Amino acid sequence: MSVLRPLDKQPGLNTATILLVGTEDALLQQLADSMLKEDCASELKVHLARSLPLPSNVNRPRIDLIVFVVNLHSKYSLRNVEESLHHVDTTFFLGKVGFLITGAGREGHCSIHRNTVVRLARTYRSPLLFCDLEVEGFRATVAQRLVRMLQICAGHVPGVSALNLLSLLRSSENPALEDV
Amino acid sequence: MDSYDTSESTPRHSASSRLKDYFIGATPLQKRLESVRKLTSFIPTPPRRKIPQCSQLQEDNDPQKVAFLLHKQWTLYSLTPLYKFSYTNLKEYSRLLSAFIAAEKQKGLAVEVGEDFNIKVTFSTLLGMKGTQRDSEAFLVQILSKSQLPYENREHKVLWTGWFCCIFGDSLLETVSEDFTCVPLFLANGAETNTAIVGTWFQKTFDCYFSPLAINAFNLSWMAAMWTACKMDQYMAATEFLWSVPCSPQSLDISYAIHPEDAKALWDSVHKTPGEVTQEEVDLFMDCLYSHFHRHFKIHLSATRLVRVSTSVASAHTDGKIKILCHKYLIGVLAYLTELAIFQID
Numbered sequence: 128m129s130v131l132r133p134l135d136k137q138p139g140l141n142t143a144t145i146l147l148v149g150t151e152d153a154l155l156q157q158l159a160d161s162m163l164k165e166d167c168a169s170e171l172k173v174h175l176a177r178s179l180p181l182p183s184n185v186n187r188p189r190i191d192l193i194v195f196v197v198n199l200h201s202k203y204s205l206r207n208v209e210e211s212l213h214h215v216d217t218t219f220f221l222g223k224v225g226f227l228i229t230g231a232g233r234e235g236h237c238s239i240h241r242n243t244v245v246r247l248a249r250t251y252r253s254p255l256l257f258c259d260l261e262v263e264g265f266r267a268t269v270a271q272r273l274v275r276m277l278q279i280c281a282g283h284v285p286g287v288s289a290l291n292l293l294s295l296l297r298s299s300e301n302p303a304l305e306d307v
Numbered sequence: 308m309d310s311y312d313t314s315e316s317t318p319r320h321s322a323s324s325r326l327k328d329y330f331i332g333a334t335p336l337q338k339r340l341e342s343v344r345k346l347t348s349f350i351p352t353p354p355r356r357k358i359p360q361c362s363q364l365q366e367d368n369d370p371q372k373v374a375f376l377l378h379k380q381w382t383l384y385s386l387t388p389l390y391k392f393s394y395t396n397l398k399e400y401s402r403l404l405s406a407f408i409a410a411e412k413q414k415g416l417a418v419e420v421g422e423d424f425n426i427k428v429t430f431s432t433l434l435g436m437k438g439t440q441r442d443s444e445a446f447l448v449q450i451l452s453k454s455q456l457p458y459e460n461r462e463h464k465v466l467w468t469g470w471f472c473c474i475f476g477d478s479l480l481e482t483v484s485e486d487f488t489c490v491p492l493f494l495a496n497g498a499e500t501n502t503a504i505v506g507t508w509f510q511k512t513f514d515c516y517f518s519p520l521a522i523n524a525f526n527l528s529w530m531a532a533m534w535t536a537c538k539m540d541q542y543m544a545a546t547e548f549l550w551s552v553p554c555s556p557q558s559l560d561i562s563y564a565i566h567p568e569d570a571k572a573l574w575d576s577v578h579k580t581p582g583e584v585t586q587e588e589v590d591l592f593m594d595c596l597y598s599h600f601h602r603h604f605k606i607h608l609s610a611t612r613l614v615r616v617s618t619s620v621a622s623a624h625t626d627g628k629i630k631i632l633c634h635k636y637l638i639g640v641l642a643y644l645t646e647l648a649i650f651q652i653d
Contacts, residue, residue, distance in 0.1 A: 150610065200524075202593075203610035235625065236612055238524030240586075 129180040132216040133223055136189035143281035144172040144188045145273065148179060148211050149196030150204040154229060154260040158196075161270035169283045171274065179211035191281040192223050192289075194273060196260075197244055199230035199237045205244070212251065222289030223280050224253045227269065232259040254296045373433070376470070377634060381494035382502070383520040383627040385648035386471065388479070388487035389513035394444060397430035400512075401448075404428045407508045408450065408501075427451045427463060438475035438642055443488050445472035450501055467497030469505055474642040479649045491648040492641065493517060494629070520627045520648055524613040527623060530643065532589040534620035535567075535574045537636050542567035542619045544632065548596070549615035550608055561611065563600060567619055 131146075145162070147155045152175075159173040172188060181187070193215065198204045208226075215224065226248045231241060248255035254276075258269040280289040405428040412426070429449045436445035447470040451463035471490035473479075479489050495502045506517045522530075535546060545564045552559040577591045578584075597608045615624045621631045621640045631640050 200612060201610045202597075203607045206609065235521040235523050238528070238609075238613060240525055243586075 129183070130214055130216050131179065131181070131190060131193070131219060133190070133219050138191075138281070139170075139188050141169050141283070142172060142188060143167075143169045143192075143277045143283060144174060144190050145277045146174045146176060146190045146193045147196060148176050148193060148208065149198070149227075150177055150201065150207050151196060151198050151229070151260075152177070154198070155196060158260055158266060158270060158273075161266050162274055164267075165270055165274045167274055167278065169278055169281065171277070178207050179214035192225065192273075192277045193219060194225045194227050196227045196229065197239075197247075199228060199239045199241070199244070200233070201230075202238050205239055205247075209247070220251055220253055222291075222293035224251065225273075225276065226251075226253055226255045227260075227273075228255065228257050229260040231257050232262070252293075252297075254293065373436070373634065373637065375468075376637065377631050379468075379496050380628055380630045381496050383522075383629060383644060383648070384493040384495065384506075384517045385520045385651040386491055386493045386509075386517055387515045387652055388483050388489045388491075389509070389515050391486055392488040392513050394432060394446070397432070397446070401428045401430045403512070404430075404448070404505065404508055408504055411504050425453050426466075427453045433470060433472070436472050436474070436638070436641070438473075438638060438645075439477065441480055442473045442476055443480075443490050445470060445490070447471075448505060450497070450505075467495070467501040467505070469493060469495040469497075469502065472641060472645070474638055474645045476645055476649060479652070491652055492520075492645045518651065520644070520651055522623055522625050522627060522647065524625070526647060527613045527616045527625060528593050529584070529589055530621075530623055530640075531616040531618065532574065532592050533584055533639070533643065534616075534618040534636070535570045535592070536578065536584060537620050537633075537639070539567075539571075539619055539633070539635075544617065544619050546570040546619070547615075547617040547622075548613065549617075550611040551614045552611045560614070561606070561608065563596070563608075565596075570618075 147159065149155050155175045159175060162173055163171060165171075174187065174190070195208045195211065196204070197208050226244065228241075228244050230237065245255065256269060256272065259265050260269075276292065278284050279287050279292050282288070405426060408426055408428065427450075429447075429451065431447050431449075433445040433447050437443070447468065449465055449469075450467040452466055453463060471493050473490045473492065476489055476491055479491060483489055495505075509515060510517065531546075531548065544567070546567050547562065547564045550561045550563070552561060573595055574592055577588050577595070579588065594609075600606060600608050613625070616622065620633045620636050621629060623629045629640070629644065631637055
């Protein structure tokens with residue numbers, strides 16, 4: 128099972144699972160801790176992975192949201208994410224995938240141009256979040272956003288689906304770009 | 308007018324074409340706002356840059372006159388446009404600046420303008436240091452030490468040099484009104500205290516602002532690619548890269564030196580469009596170096612930070628230090644640095 132599919136497992140009762148994929152182990156761990164600190168009606172499960180595909184011998188719950196974390200200071204993290212994207216089924220991109228970019232605050236250390244990741248997110252039609260994960264306050268804020276997105280993607284928020292959320296997030300951008 | 312030309316090539320539903328109806332006869336501020344809007348509202352396209360060539364204006368440049376600019380380490384700053392700066396008042400400026408420096412060096416004592424101290428300041432224009440005719444003329448400021456003994460006719464020793472230039476600064480020139488002189492790139496060589504004093508005087512006199520120009524890893528890799536792409540008759544130095552590995556407690560430095568002809572051969576195999584460098588080519592060039600290194604040492608250089616690039620054309624450090632080694636491509640190197648400076652000002 129080398130490709131992740133959104134609906135190939137039964138959902139757990141009141142459980143929402145997020146998968147964070149990225150090479151920055153320390154940052155992912157901190158983000159996971161921040162997310163688990165959030166007050167949430169559903170039971171949260173956070174899985175961390177360096178890259179995809181995930182090992183198939185492990186018993187894991189259904190994944191509701193995948194967030195790919197790219198560090199602008201490291202081209203390696205971008206390459207890693209680009210390769211991992213091949214192992215995600217296309218139906219996941221209907222609102223259940225997001226990109227989180229860290230490191231934009233320290234412009235002097237950036238080795239990837241901001242436009243590269245913006246184009247990546249546009250290609251995959253997925254929301255793009257910028258957050259400096261090294262700063263405690265910003266991390267807590269983005270953790271709150273991710274928890275909310277996760278609840279919606281797991282179907283725990285009545286009346287809003289992952290696809291609804293995706294179209295809401297996209298219409299905030301310039302409408303002229305929808306032609307791309 | 309430029310704003311009308313670009314409207315033909317933009318997509319029909321572009322928001323900025325509606326804006327153009329409001330901005331006929333725009334003031335410079337309005338033009339500036341519009342150019343910022345243009346940048347944020349369009350689909351980001353990968354940049355293409357011209358490989359530095361010998362420009363027409365540079366042919367008039369006398370190699371002897373600018374030889375002192377080469378082989379020196381310059382610290383880079385970006386500078387906002389100068390208000391009411393005049394090229395005819397250079398002598399006046401040198402007197403004022405000398406007095407200011409003397410005053411700073413002897414704080415608390417009253418200084419008369421015109422009094423002789425052992426410091427002399429000269430302002431001079433550098434002819435030929437521009438990309439297009441529209442660019443402002445480059446000028447040079449030097450702090451010289453005067454010989455104490457009046458009858459000796461020896462050369463003054465140069466204590467500090469700083470020069471201001473603008474190479475292909477069209478994007479900035481368009482948005483600035485008549486009273487301002489645009490020289491966004493400032494290069495300084497000499498003691499840091501002198502740079503600070505001169506900077507303070509300029510900021511007070513011309514209402515401008517200096518800020519140190521750092522060069523990030525992304526721009527350093529562009530520089531590496533562009534300078535490797537330059538045709539050289541003779542290579543003076545190896546092509547060298549320096550990476551900083553973020554690890555505790557002390558960061559490691561990895562240095563990678565390649566024979567310049569090998570680097571050029573690698574570039575030629577990657578290069579497709581003649582005369583231009585694209586983002587893909589730069590990425591491919593650097594990826595080849597990274598994968599070669601990985602094959603031998605199993606270290607992912609792409610996870611580290613590029614800190615220094617050194618080629619036969621020039622060498623640059625991320626802290627904003629540059630050394631230009633080749634006269635032929637002086638203008639090309641400065642053009643890219645001007646672009647970075649303008650980007651930092653915006």
